[in-house]
Amino acid sequence: MHRIACLVTASVFATLTIALVPGHAVGACRPPRQVTEATPDQVRAFFNSKHAKVVTFLGYSGAGYEDGGAILGLADAALKDLDPKHWIVNIGATEEGIGAVYEIAKQRGFTTSGIVSTQARDQKVALSPCVDFVFYVKDATWGGHLPHKKKLSPTSMAMVAISDTMIAIGGGAVARDEVLEARRLGKKTEFIAADMNHRAAREKAARQDQPEPTDFRGSADAALRLRMP
Template sequence: MMLKMLLPACSEGVMYLCYFLGGLAFITAASAQGADIKDATVEEIKAFFERQNKKVLTFAGYSGAGYESEALMLEQAGRILGEFDPARTIVNGGATAGGVGAVYQLAKGKGFLTTGIVSSQAKQYNAELSPYVDYVFYVEDATWGGFIEGSEELSPTSKAMVENSDIIVGIGGGEVARDEMIAARRLGKEVRFIPADMNHQEAIEKAKKNGLPVPTDFRGPAGAAFE
C-alpha cells in the first residue's frame, strides 16, 4: 500500500513492476545505512586494513564518562579531521556511540570511511554502537581493553586498535585510552593528546554510587599521564 501511494504514476498494468523496482530501492537504501558488523580476530582486522591501503586515524577518549563540553571536543576533532583527505584516510575508534564516538557523525559528514574496533564486552552489555560506523569488529576479550592487569601487554582489543592505527588522537580519556596511547608511542606511532575534562556531574554521581570520594580532578587517567 505504501509503495502504491509513493508511485502514483504507475499504471495498473505495470504496477507489479513498480512494486518490484520500488522495493529494490528501499532495500538498497536500508542496506547502505547499515554497518558491516562482525566478530574478528586481531589477524583478520589487520588483513582488512591492509586491503584498504589507507592511513588510519584513530580517535580515543572518554566513552561512558562523557565530556564536560562535547561541543568543544567536536570542534577540536573537526580541526584534526580537516588535516586529512577523506579519500586516503579511515577514521577509526571504539565503535560505540557515547563520548568520543560522537566524532563518527562528524567524520561521515566529511566523507570519511569509518571503522570501529570494540571488545566483545560491548556485545555482552548491549553497548550502543554509533549509527555512523561503516565497519564494526568485535574482538573476543575478557576486558574492555588497555594493558592486561599486572603486565605491559595489551588486551586483544587494544592490540588490534594500536597495531592498525597510523595516528592516534586522544581527547581526554580513561585507562584504556591512556594505555593505547602509551603503547602506540612505544611503537613509534604518531600520538597527539588534547586535554579534556570528563563530564563532571556524571563523575561525581558515579563516585557517590560506588562509595568513593567525590572527585575534584576531572582530567581522567589519560590527562594525568600526558599533560
C-alpha cells in the same frame, strides 16, 4: 612528532559547532556495512586490504565530556586537512563520548570503522549509527593492559596495530595504555586535555560509595602530559 594540545574553549569553536549540528551527517549515516567478531590479525588484514591510512580517536566513552561542543570542534579541526579518499576514521564503535566524532567524520565523507571489545556486545552497548565497519574483538576486558601484565589486551592490540595516527581527547586508562604503546612503536600521537562529564563522574562516585571527585581530567592526562614532549 608527538605534541600536547590544550583543550580549546567552546567559544573558539562556536561557529564550527553550529555548522556541525546533527542533520547533514545523519543523512550520510546508515547501519554498519559489516559487524563481525575478529581476531587482532583478522582486523589488521582487513585494514591492510583497504590501502588507506587510519586515524584513531580515543577518549571518554560512558564518562562523557564536560564540553561536548568543544570536542566536536577539535575533532573537526583534526580532520580538515585529511583526504577522505586516503584516510579511514577509526574509534571504539559505540556512540557514547568520543563516538560523537563519527558523525563529524561522515559529514566530511570519511569511511568509518570501530574496534571494540566483545564486552560491549555482551552488555548491549549501542553502536554509533555512523560507523561503517565494526569489529568485536574477543576480550575479557574493555581494553588497556591486561591485569598484572604489561601486555595490551586483544582489543587494544588491534587498535594500536591498525592506527597510523592516534588522537586522544582526554580519556582513561585504556586510552593512556594505547597511546603510550603507539608512541613506543614510533607512531604519530597527539593528546588533547579534556574533562570528563563532571555530573556523571559525581554520580558514579556516589553509586560506588566513593568520595566526590575533584579532578575530572581522567587517568590519561598525567601520564601523557608528562611523557609526551
